[in-house]
Amino acid sequence: MRPSSNIPVRLSQYRPSDFLIDAVYLDIRLDRTATKIVARLNIRRNPNTPSNAALMLDGDELTLLEVKLNGTLLDQEEYFAEPDRLTLHHTPQTPFTLEITTEINPSANTQLSGLYRSGSAFCTQCEAEGFRRITYFLDRPDVLAIYTTRIQADKYDAPVLLSNGNLKESGEIPETRQHYAIWHDPFPKPSYLFAVVGGDLGVLRDSFETMNGRKIDLAIYVEHGKEARADYAMDALKRSMRWDEQKYGREYDLDVFNIVAVSDFNMGAMENKGLNIFNDKYVLASPETATDHDYAGIEAVIAHEYFHNWTGNRITCRDWFQLCLKEGLTVFRDQEFSADQRSRAVERISDVRGLRLIQFPEDSGPLAHPVRPEVYHEINNFYTATVYEKGAEIIRMLRTLIGETTFRQGMDLYFNKYDGTAATIEDFISCFAESANRDLTDFSRWYHQAGTPTLSVKNEYDSAQKTLTLTLEQHTAPTPNEKEKKPFVIPILLALISEAGVKYRSE
Ligand code: SER
Ligand code: ZN
DSSP: OOOOOSSOEEGGGOOOOSEEEEEEEEEEEOOSSOEEEEEEEEEEEOTTSOOOOOEEEEOSSOEEEEEEETTEEOOGGGOEEETTEEEESOOOSSOEEEEEEEEEOGGGOOSOSEEEEETTEEEEEOTTTTGGGTSOBOOSTTOOEEEEEEEEEETTTOOEEEESSEEEEEEEOTTSSEEEEEEEEEEEEOGGGOOEEEEOOEEEEEEEEOTTSOEEEEEEEESTTOGGGGHHHHHHHHHHHHHHHHHHOOOOOSSEEEEEEESOOSSSEEOOTTEEEEEGGGTOOOTTTOOHHHHHHHHHHHHHHHHTTTBTTTBEESSGGGHHHHHHHHHHHHHHHHHHHSOHHHHHHHHHHHIIIIIHHHHHSTTOOOSSOSEESOGGGGOOHIIIIIHHHHHHHHHHHHOHHHHHHHHHHHHHHHTTSEEOHHHHHHHHHHHHTSOOTTTTHHHHOOSOEEEEEEEEEETTTTEEEEEEEEEEOOBTTBOSOOOOOOOOOOEEEOTTOOEEEOO
């Protein structure tokens, strides 16, 4: 990761981008040590933030070769290029095209962020801020663009060329060893969901028919010879696709869904639109050696990344403070999927064990932070059990509080209202406040205040009055940055069991 700057990023300082990028055309010539990228960007000023601001694009260790504005090559005095920033002081008030050519060395990229080599393949990881290691860009999640990507490479070295969206065209370059593929993703997306893969890979193919009868081509790419070990992952993918239709009415939206398993990967997996990239331990399993736990892990991660297609990709995050908007919700969805596919009780016990083992200590130690933090120095340090697992528990409590039917109505409202946008936790909660017709301001404290409350319950039974009185008290210990804790809204389910074994449950 880049050395984090000492200037903290604060949620309170969020402001929309001065510029928007509507369309991105990328031409990527894959080469092990000198990959050339031409990025043509259709840019306009943001009508909501009128200003004369300079255009400042993010970069990270980039080498700039040239810049063209509306087709004209710019002199070096007309821009200011640094490895981590490209600044243009004078850009038109009307929409314009910027064409930027950069060169990078994938073999020297040991950060595994941006474009790098894993084994004999090229692959990418752009969340959170890896796209800026490929080209200069407004590398922030609230800038949504339509991407068209042309990839060219040696046809023997990289016979498989993949990117986001649907394949539009492919072919050979006559009299050379080169071939190309053009991918187009019709759904606007932030740069962190961009992906490219090039390599000599084996493939397991299948297909899925959606609830509206559309046929989706599915493929899992693995090292040659390991295709059969992806069988279970493929099965889990098809079950995930069906579950999201049945549970949430969410249909898959592209013509293809590709998964690539690589051995060098920083995270578990990544939900790039239409091209999920996985750490291969969450794809490959042999019946001879894999345990039940391995299978459950594959199923959960395949489901998690697939479910991001709606909770994360179609609706993304306005800024990185909203990471839990996609992660907490998607963990909740994959936990529910596993509960439906396997044993609900076993799943719950395992999720709670994980929470107590990892998240509780995090929440009571020096690294305690709210599920939606307000300040960070380095976003890569916020992919935590608090954001993911506690984030999922908040949604589970919300469902308990408002009931399953109202919760589903709130989810429908969220999908309808915020599709194609970069949203916030407030946007999300407002959908449930509306579906439940209830003020959820106090409940939202779960997002803002760190710490694990301790609940004590005292029960007194008055046999003369036949009355049971429960007294509940909560206490949250101070965490390093917050001494005074306010009470949390804690939904509590009660069950009373009579001597005859009859169970009375609260709603
Ligand atoms: N966004 C990924 C995930 O949690 C992390 O890279 O699925
Ligand atoms: Zn995720």
